[in-house]
Amino acid sequence: MSIDFTLTSEQKKLQDTARQFAQDILAPVIKAADEEQDTQKAFTMMQTPYQEAYKLGFAMGFLPKEYGGGSVSNIDLQIVAEEITAVDPGFATILLVNGLALMPIAWYGNEEQKKKWIGEATSDESCNYLAGWTVSEAAGTPGGTANFDHPGKHPVGIGVTAEYDKSNGEYVLNGRKYWPCNAGGWDLQGANVNVVIVRTDPNKGGKEGLSGMIVPKGTNGVRYEQPISKIGHRLCQNNSIIFENARVPEENVFAEGNGDLIIAKAFTWSGPVAAIAAVGVARSAYEYVLNWSKTYTAGGDKPIMNYQAVGYKLAELAMKIEACRAFSWKAAHYLDQFDSEGHAIGAMSKVFNGEILFNGVFQAMQVMGVNALDKVHPVEKYLRESIVFPLYDAGNVGMQMRKIWGVMADPNFDPRAFMDSKPVEFKKSMEGWTAVTPSE
Structure with missing residues (x-):
């Protein structure tokens, strides 16, 4: 074929x-x-x-x-x-x-x-429906999201707890989430629904003690603070959320004890999307600077595009964009083949594209020189947007590289699986890499 x-x-x-x-x-x-x-x-x-x-x-x-x-x-x-x-x-x-x-x-x-x-x-007739992905937590000692699969019991790893109340078949949520997107909704009273990763068993580690919890808008005991002010991606809402004895019916729990697999697969699904987002931002920077360089003379007698230093930089950036788009499509195609079970290649595309094209946007700015700092041009925004890619989705170093490593370390891993489009089963044994220090 x-x-x-x-x-x-x-x-x-x-x-x-x-x-x-x-x-x-x-x-x-x-x-x-x-x-x-x-x-x-x-x-x-x-x-x-x-x-x-x-x-x-x-x-x-x-x-x-x-x-x-x-x-x-x-x-x-x-x-x-x-x-x-x-x-x-x-x-x-x-x-x-x-x-x-x-x-x-x-x-x-x-x-x-x-x-x-x-x-x-x-089926929302108002076309306003929002769902919040409520996983991330504030960094602390202990704290943070990247170590969600740590084998230690609470409070290591995911800190929001959900204690089962047998008397009325409800879970009682307590703790704080930090960074979740869409969670506060248009009115800062909550998204239509928040899917929250919680600690349903505080005595078990991240591979056994986490679950998914569906928390609808209007749930008592949930408070949303003013969204975080960020360098880039300013137009998406990132919240600080406080759970204070928030009660959720037991029928809203899913993947009990397998919340780690929810996190791993969700951030696998988003990997190629983050990868193509990096392509989109770099493409805009490249196209703007390419057109600008064809008219700007820098005080000389011809546009700077006529000089080798400029031509080579833009040619290199164009190559990076094409290569990264191909990688994004390859990873997305793999996920289509195997029901989004492409944990390593999904993460690879996100890591590779985000880091390559963050540098690529700065490369475009170098063509403009000091002019790139003038906010009359959009390139400073492209740089602010591009810096997000290596840092979000629990970060490249924080989680994505660990996930790739865990898949590769499996005794049965086939290094040609992605080249040959063969399935790679993701297992809990692939989690937790570097979450435990050598002394442990």
Whole structure:
């Protein structure tokens, strides 16, 4: 079978639709929202574009068709995500976090949970429905999210606890989450639903003691603080959330004892999306600087594009973008083949593209020299956006590299599996690498 990178007519139409949305609806509101100092107001400025994205299927299209979604392939998601992230990756994060939150219910939830929560998300007539992916926690001693699979008991690793109350069949949540996206909702009173990773057994480590918890809006005992003010991705909402004896019915628990697998697979699914987001941002930086270099003379007698130093830098960046797009598509195609079970290659694409293209955006700025610092040009924003990629999704060094390492360390790992498109089963034994110090 031949390898063909040509978009089908349907994919080309999808690309055109996404590009038109990004340029005509999203782009006009980005500059003012990015400069807005009130982080919640900046987020709410995205509500109208979000509603249009929802109507187009960009907010929930990746969810299973049998529950109202579009069953959009990971490859088709790449096409849409690149066009939107080329304008603003923070807005794209709002859309895609719906998948991080709700795809775990599709993978691990029971039939009743799938029908209720995914069906609700895909049938919102107001087109405002938001799902929060509520995993991350503040760094501390102990603390942080990257060590979610640490074998130590609470409070090591995930710190939010969910104690079962037998008297009324409820779980009681206590603790704090920090950094989750979409969790506060448009009114800072909560997303329509938050999928929260909690410690259901404080005496067990991260491989046995974690579970998924579906927390709907209006749950008593949940408090949302002002969203975090960030360098980049300013238009997505990152929250600090306080749980104080918040009660959730037991039917809202899923993947009990396997919350670690939820985290691992969700951040696998998002890996190629983060990878193509890096492509989108770098593409915008490259295209802007390429056009600028064809007219700017720097006081000379011809545009700087005529000089070798400029030509070589831009040529190198163009090559990096093409290579990284191919890697994104390869990883997405692999996930399509194996129901998103591509933990190593998903992480590889995220790590490689994010770090290569962060440097690539700075490379474009070097062509402009000191002019790149002038905010009349958009390249300083591209740099701020690109710095996010190596740091989020529990970070490249924090979690993604550990995941790749864990897969590779398995005695049965086939180093040609990705080249030959063979499945690689992810096992709990692949978790926890470097989570334990040598002395332990």
